[in-house]
Structures are given as C-alpha cells and as structure tokens.
Amino acid sequence: MTTTMSDHHTWRSLPAAQQPDWPDPTAVEEVVAELSGYPPLVSPRECDRLRDRLAAVASGNAFLLQGGDCAETFTASSAEAVRGKLRTLAQMAVVLARGSGLPVVTVGRIAGQYGKPRSRPTETQDGLTLPAYRGEAVNGAAFTPADRAPDPRRMLRAYHASAATLDQLWRLISQGYPNLGQVHGWTREFVARPEIADRHRRLAGEIESALTFLRAYGANPDELRSAEFYTSHEALLLHYEAALTRFDPRTRAAYATSGHLLWIGERTRQLDGAHVAFAESIRNPVAVKLGPATTPDDALTLVERLNPDAEPGRLTLITRMGADRIRDVLPPLVEKVTASGVPVAWVCDPMHGNTFTAPSGHKTRRFRDVADEVTGFFAVHHMLGTHPGGLHLEVTGEDVTECVGGCAAVSMADLGKRYETACDPRLNHNQALDLAFEVAGLFREPSGRAAA
Numbered sequence: 001m002t003t004t005m006s007d008h009h010t011w012r013s014l015p016a017a018q019q020p021d022w023p024d025p026t027a028v029e030e031v032v033a034e035l036s037g038y039p040p041l042v043s044p045r046e047c048d049r050l051r052d053r054l055a056a057v058a059s060g061n062a063f064l065l066q067g068g069d070c071a072e073t074f075t076a077s078s079a080e081a082v083r084g085k086l087r088t089l090a091q092m093a094v095v096l097a098r099g100s101g102l103p104v105v106t107v108g109r110i111a112g113q114y115g116k117p118r119s120r121p122t123e124t125q126d127g128l129t130l131p132a133y134r135g136e137a138v139n140g141a142a143f144t145p146a147d148r149a150p151d152p153r154r155m156l157r158a159y160h161a162s163a164a165t166l167d168q169l170w171r172l173i174s175q176g177y178p179n180l181g182q183v184h185g186w187t188r189e190f191v192a193r194p195e196i197a198d199r200h201r202r203l204a205g206e207i208e209s210a211l212t213f214l215r216a217y218g219a220n221p222d223e224l225r226s227a228e229f230y231t232s233h234e235a236l237l238l239h240y241e242a243a244l245t246r247f248d249p250r251t252r253a254a255y256a257t258s259g260h261l262l263w264i265g266e267r268t269r270q271l272d273g274a275h276v277a278f279a280e281s282i283r284n285p286v287a288v289k290l291g292p293a294t295t296p297d298d299a300l301t302l303v304e305r306l307n308p309d310a311e312p313g314r315l316t317l318i319t320r321m322g323a324d325r326i327r328d329v330l331p332p333l334v335e336k337v338t339a340s341g342v343p344v345a346w347v348c349d350p351m352h353g354n355t356f357t358a359p360s361g362h363k364t365r366r367f368r369d370v371a372d373e374v375t376g377f378f379a380v381h382h383m384l385g386t387h388p389g390g391l392h393l394e395v396t397g398e399d400v401t402e403c404v405g406g407c408a409a410v411s412m413a414d415l416g417k418r419y420e421t422a423c424d425p426r427l428n429h430n431q432a433l434d435l436a437f438e439v440a441g442l443f444r445e446p447s448g449r450a451a452a
C-alpha cells in the first residue's frame with residue numbers, strides 16, 4: 001500500500017469525534033507548526049519491523065502483550081516508573097512465552113498515551129460543571145476551571161514527555177534491563193507467596209528447569225534478554241498525530257512517528273469519521289477496538305478499509321466485549337472476518353467491557369471478570385480454529401489498589417488506599433502476574449477453569 005503526503009490531510013474534511021474544545025484555533029495551529037518541525041519519536045523502520053512481528057501474531061506464530069497506563073501523566077516518565085513498567089511486562093512475557101511456546105511481542109501503552117476519549121464531555125461536582133479530563137495532552141485532572149481548560153500547548157509537553165520516556169526505555173533496554181535471570185528471580189519470589197495457586201507454581205517450576213538446562217548447556221540467563229520493545233497509544237488527537245506524520249522516502253509512504261502502533265478507540269471508529277481516514281493514510285501497523293455493539297458488517301468494513309491489501313501484520317482487532325458478552329458477540333465477528341480471507345491479529349482487551357463504579361465511587365474492575373473475558377476469548381478462538389493472538393491491558397508496575405480481587409486480594413474497602421490512576425483502573429503488579437499465569441494455563445486448557 002502506498003500512501004502519499006496529501007492522503008493524510010483527508011481527515012480534516014471529516015467529522016472527528018472526541019476532539020477537545022480548543023478555545024483558540026490559532027494557538028492550535030501554532031502548536032501544530034512547532035510540532036511539525038520536531039524530530040520523529042520513532043522511525044519508520046521500527047514500525048515496519050513491528051508490522052512483521054504482528055504478521056507472526058496474525059498467523060498464529062507469536063503472541064502480543066500490549067499494556068500500560070490507561071492515561072500516562074507527565075510525571076510518569078521518571079526512571080523508576082518506566083523501570084517498573086518494563087519489569088512487569090517482561091515478567092508477564094516470560095510466563096506467557098512458557099505457557100504458549102510462542103515468542104511474545106511486547107508493546108507498551110507508553111510514551112504517548114496522553115489523550116482520552118470520554119463518555120461525557122463535562123463533569124459536575126457540587127453544582128459546578130467543568131470540561132471532563134481528556135488526558136494530559138489536553139487538560140489537567142484537578143477539578144478546577146484552570147486545570148480543566150483545554151490548552152493546546154500541552155501537546156508540546158506530551159511530545160517532550162514521550163521523548164523523555166523513550167529515552168528512559170532505550171537506556172534501560174540498552175543496559176540489558178531486565179535480563180532473563182533477573183526476571184525469573186522476581187517470578188520465584190512471586191510464586192513463593194502462600195496465596196499463589198499450585199498450578200502457577202508448577203509453571204514457574206517449568207521455567208526454572210528451562211533455565212537450569214540453559215545453564216548446563218553453557219548459556220547464562222543473566223545475559224539473555226529481549227532486545228525488542230515497541231510503543232503504542234490511541235490515535236485520538238488528530239492535530240497532534242498529523243503534525244508528527246512524516247513522509248518516508250525509503251518506502252514512499254507516510255508514517256505516524258509518535259509511536260510504533262496506533263489504535264483507534266471504540267468511541268472514534270465511525271466509518272465516515274476522521275480517525276479511520278487518518279489511520280488509512282499511515283503505513284504503521286494499526287489496531288481498532290471493537291465493543292459489544294460492533295456488527296459483523298462493521299468489522300468487515302473496517303478490515304477492508306484498514307487492510308485493503310490483505311497485508312499480514314497491518315491490522316490488529318482488539319475486542320473489548322465484557323465477560324458476560326464475549327462468548328455470544330465474538331463468534332460472528334471472527335467468522336465474518338475469517339471468511340474474507342484478510343489476515344488480522346485478534347487481541348483481547350478484558351478491561352474496558354468490565355468497568356463499574358464501586359460503592360466508594362471509584363471506577364474499578366474485578367480480576368475475576370478480567371480473567372473470565374480472556375477465558376471466553378480463548379474458548380471462542382479454540383472453537384473456531386483461529387488464533388487468540390494477544391492481550392491488551394491497563395496495567396502498572398506499582399502496588400496500586402484500583403482493580404479488586406486476584407492474588408493481591410484487593411477488596412472494595414481497599415480501593416481508596418492507593419488509587420492513583422488518572423483515568424481507568426489498572427491491574428497492579430501482582431494482579432498482572434496472576435493474570436499472566438492464568439492466561440499461560442489457557443494455552444493448555446483453552447476452555448479454561450473457573451478463575452479465582
């Protein structure tokens with residue numbers, strides 16, 4: 001597929017959902033002009049390599065682990081915060097690789113996840129109505145008129161925060177962080193916890209014996225690591241994305257250089273809208289979220305629009321149906337898309353269809369529902385003979401209390417203790433590992449067992 005520079009302006013003439021109410025259009029144009037002169041954050045070659053990796057996911061030869069914050073904040077690019085996220089994703093990847101026997105492609109929701117679509121444009125507290133928080137690239141989370149006023153200059157800060165995060169990521173990765181020996185040491189500590197299920201311990205034991213074998217064979221697990229890591233975020237703020245889109249003379253195509261993989265959200269995937277048109281115009285691998293109201297025809301049209309050349313790795317479909325719907329609504333979508341012959345990677349987001357408000361007022365999710373949606377996802381793909389290609393998660397390396405249940409045993413009453421998310425509730429480090437073990441088990445027992 002060849003795209004030209006003019007293609008990526010088509011979106012401007014189409015309705016764009018979920019855009020901020022910028023108070024001053026001239027200020028937006030000034031920011032766009034400034035961003036247009038900034039260096040790319042990722043390179044087209046890296047995007048192409050990720051497309052190759054996702055082609056392996058689509059064909060059943062790899063598994064995607066995509067995860068990170070719902071909404072990144074400008075202060076989250078500290079060395080410690082980035083290190084914690086890398087650590088959690090690396091631990092999950094090792095467990096999933098052992099369970100699946102497949103290479104795991106790791107992609108962060110990181111270094112650019114600064115724009116949020118919302119259910120409602122405003123929020124009211126004690127009689128005061130202000131614009132809803134739409135991510136740090138738009139406004140501030142504090143409920144004050146000053147913070148909530150959309151400010152386009154925040155897009156410049158989002159660029160610099162992304163660059164700082166990438167800098168930390170590449171520094172850590174080039175230092176060999178984390179290596180396989182370290183990763184397994186942490187996993188050993190995790191499974192030593194008394195509340196961990198025996199089947200998780202058995203799988204950790206298998207990793208242990210694989211490492212023993214490697215050592216016996218003369219390899220040092222402390223020198224082994226995955227050198228590849230990719231970034232992703234929702235392509236929501238089209239002024240920002242277009243300003244960072246660059247023509248690549250090597251491939252004669254336009255690439256969004258704000259991140260390797262960009263996705264279109266459930267609230268912005270309108271077929272006649274600007275987001276789909278923008279995604280069509282870039283050469284990056286792209287993904288689309290599909291919620292429970294998606295019809296098989298909607299899915300097929302998106303597939304035909306976003307992957308017209310039936311290129312493996314170009315398109316990932318991220319389903320987010322809810323634990324109680326997935327077994328009913330996913331099969332007709334998979335059947336229709338499979339019958340078209342266009343290759344796609346199928347990925348499960350078990351977070352966004354399972355959100356509810358706790359009595360304390362916190363937005364939360366139950367670990368049990370999250371695990372159950374993934375179980376349903378595996379069962380459907382097993383039944384249809386298609387590949388359950390990956391997980392898309394909201395997750396952090398910190399010991400927060402935002403989702404309830406799991407081995408970390410966070411209760412509704414605990415939610416206020418460390419509820420730190422800027423938007424949706426994330427799995428904490430232990431809940432994330434618990435889920436990785438559950439999912440690893442699904443490769444062996446695809447219809448699953450009752451989740452804890």
Ligand SMILES: O=C[C@H](O)[C@H](O)COP(=O)(O)O
Nearest residue numbers: 070116117118119120423424
């Ligand atoms: O992360 C996704 C969305 O921004 C979020 O789920 C919307 O949440 P809301 O219903 O609180 O607006």
Ligand SMILES: C=C(OP(=O)(O)O)C(=O)O
Nearest residue numbers: 070265266267289320352
């Ligand atoms: C907004 C999000 O999801 P969805 O578009 O699936 O609601 C998200 O991933 O944070």
Ligand SMILES: [Mn+2]
Nearest residue numbers: 070394423424
């Ligand atoms: Mn979210």
